[in-house]
Amino acid sequence: DAGVTQSPTHLIKTRGQHVTLRCSPISGHKSVSWYQQVLGQGPQFIFQYYEKEERGRGNFPDRFSARQFPNYSSELNVNALLLGDSALYLCASSLWGGGTGANVLTFGAGSRLTVL
Amino acid sequence: RKEVEQDPGPFNVPEGATVAFNCTYSNSASQSFFWYRQDCRKEPKLLMSVYSSGNEDGRFTAQLNRASQYISLLIRDSKLSDSATYLCVVKAAGNKLTFGGGTRVLVKP
Numbered sequence: 001d002a003g004v005t006q007s008p009t010h011l012i013k014t015r016g017q018h019v020t021l022r023c024s025p026i027s028g029h030k031s032v033s034w035y036q037q038v039l040g041q042g043p044q045f046i047f048q049y050y051e052k053e054e055r056g057r058g059n060f061p062d063r064f065s066a067r068q069f070p071n072y073s074s075e076l077n078v079n080a081l082l083l084g085d086s087a088l089y090l091c092a093s094s095l096w097g098g099g100t101g102a103n104v105l106t107f108g109a110g111s112r113l114t115v116l
Numbered sequence: 117r118k119e120v121e122q123d124p125g126p127f128n129v130p131e132g133a134t135v136a137f138n139c140t141y142s143n144s145a146s147q148s149f150f151w152y153r154q155d156c157r158k159e160p161k162l163l164m165s166v167y168s169s170g171n172e173d174g175r176f177t178a179q180l181n182r183a184s185q186y187i188s189l190l191i192r193d194s195k196l197s198d199s200a201t202y203l204c205v206v207k208a209a210g211n212k213l214t215f216g217g218g219t220r221v222l223v224k225p
Contacts, residue, residue, distance in 0.1 A: 035215070042120075042203055042215035043160065056212045090159060103148050103207055107159035 002027070004093050004108035012114045013081050021076045021111045025093030031055070032074040033105065034066055035090040043090055049074055050096050078113075086115045117142050120206050120216035127221045129194045136190040137219045139204030148207040149180055149187045153200045154218065160203055163189075194223045 005024045013019055025032050031050040035043035048056035049068035068074045072093075078085055089112075092105035122139045129135040141149075149166035164171065166178040166187050177190040187206075191198055204216035 033213075040124075042122075042217040045212055045214065048212065058212075103150070103165070103213070104162055105152075105160075105213060107161070109159050 004091055004106055006089075006091050006108035006111050008111055009109065010112045010114075012116060014116050015081055015083060017081050017115075018077065018079050019081060019113060021078075021089050021091075021113075022073065023076070023091030023093075023108060024073045025091075026106055029093035029095060029106070030072050031094045031096045032068055032072065033092045033094070034074070034076045035092065035107075036060070037088045037090055037110070039087075046076070081115045083115050086113060088112050118217075119143060119208075119214045120204055122202075122204050122216035122219045124217055125220040125222075127219065129191075129198075129221060129223045131194060131196060131223055131225050133194050134190065134192050135194060135221060136188060137202070137221075138186045138188045139206075139216050139219075140184075140186045141204075141206045141214075142185070143206070143208045144182075144185060146185075146206045146208045149178075150205040150207075150213075151176075151178060151187075151189050152203040152205055152215075154203055155200050160215075163202070191221070194221075196223050196225065199223045 033048040034046040037043040045058035047066045063079045066076045088110040090110045092107045151163040152160040153163045154160040170179045175192045179188045201218040
């Protein structure tokens with residue numbers, strides 16, 4: 001079984017550009033979460049999606065948006081890139097609901113974004 | 117105050133020694149607690165959940181102190197392969213999991 005897959009793995013953009021990051025969850029996982037990890041810090045929660053609906057949002061500006069597709073894959077979009085957006089963007093999939101499995105995140109390898 | 121705080125370290129540990137470190141959380145309504153491990157330039161991976169009565173998984177022991185709002189991780193008989201960043205994760209109401217900044221552990225021969 002494939003794990004969580006993310007693309008692209010690395011990308012370089014310039015300030016003001018737009019970026020789209022993609023994520024495919026583990027088969028059977030219907031929830032996808034996005035995290036931003038700046039070098040030397042822990043992952044910061046951006047969004048969580050379940051059944052194509054946003055179920056949670058972190059403290060990020062409106063330049064950040066996301067969506068989830070019927071096959072449970074997800075995209076994270078960032079507009080008007082700033083230097084400070086340079087980070088590792090992690091996608092994690094999980095089950096949903098009150099069970100233990102809903103608390104366990106399985107991460108993809110991440111998309112490393114550099115903004116120049 | 118940050119929701120989840122950790123000593124960033126690094127904790128320099130001789131091989132075979134024991135190391136322990138804590139993580140404090142600010143929301144007294146937090147319900148679930150976890151330790152994740154992250155190797156350099158890799159993604160975080162679940163190490164273990166933390167149960168109210170404390171739990172062990174091999175050389176790793178996790179404890180929860182709700183009164184003082186912290187969790188701890190103890191590593192016995194440290195191996196070189198234990199060198200990593202250990203991330204404390206807390207779940208409050210809803211499904212959002214909040215990560216601490218991580219504690220870096222370096223095990224040296």
